[in-house]
Amino acid sequence: MVVGVGIDIVKIEKIKKSIDRWGEGFINRIFNPEEIKPINHGKMFYQRLAARFAAKEAVIKAMSKNLPLALKDIVILNKESGAPYCSFKKVVDVEILLSITHIEDYAVACAVAQKES
């Protein structure tokens, strides 16, 4: 049963500026090492990082902000196919369906939260 939906858009430049200003500290406050490792080597690093930020915000919206979840409790990874998925550092009773897109200027993510009915 679908219990929530969330969407978020992030300007890539905003993420880039935050990293320029706060450095690794900014990244480490929001992302887990396992999220950074697979995306850290490509020219699309900032796009992919912004997309993961958008994904976390979309997940929080989909969960109706009811749970005390920190951004770092939400883990955004990719399957072998390239499709993104969401797991949690806390025990959470919802499953998230996730979609991500990014271009030069913006990243967008959409999340659907479902519970077993």
Ligand SMILES: CC(C)(COP(=O)(O)OP(=O)(O)OC[C@H]1O[C@@H](n2cnc3c(N)ncnc32)[C@H](O)[C@@H]1OP(=O)(O)O)[C@@H](O)C(=O)NCCC(=O)NCCS
């Ligand atoms: C998977 C696919 C739809 C991605 O399209 P795209 O325009 O390159 O992707 P976008 O830039 O909008 O989004 C990229 C995100 O798509 C997601 N993605 C990648 N593979 C995916 C898959 N198999 N399923 C769902 N989402 C996927 C990822 O989250 C990726 O971002 P990330 O790598 O930072 O995690 C595309 O590569 C594809 O396979 N299309 C099939 C149609 C086709 O082959 N067309 C070519 C002939 S015209």
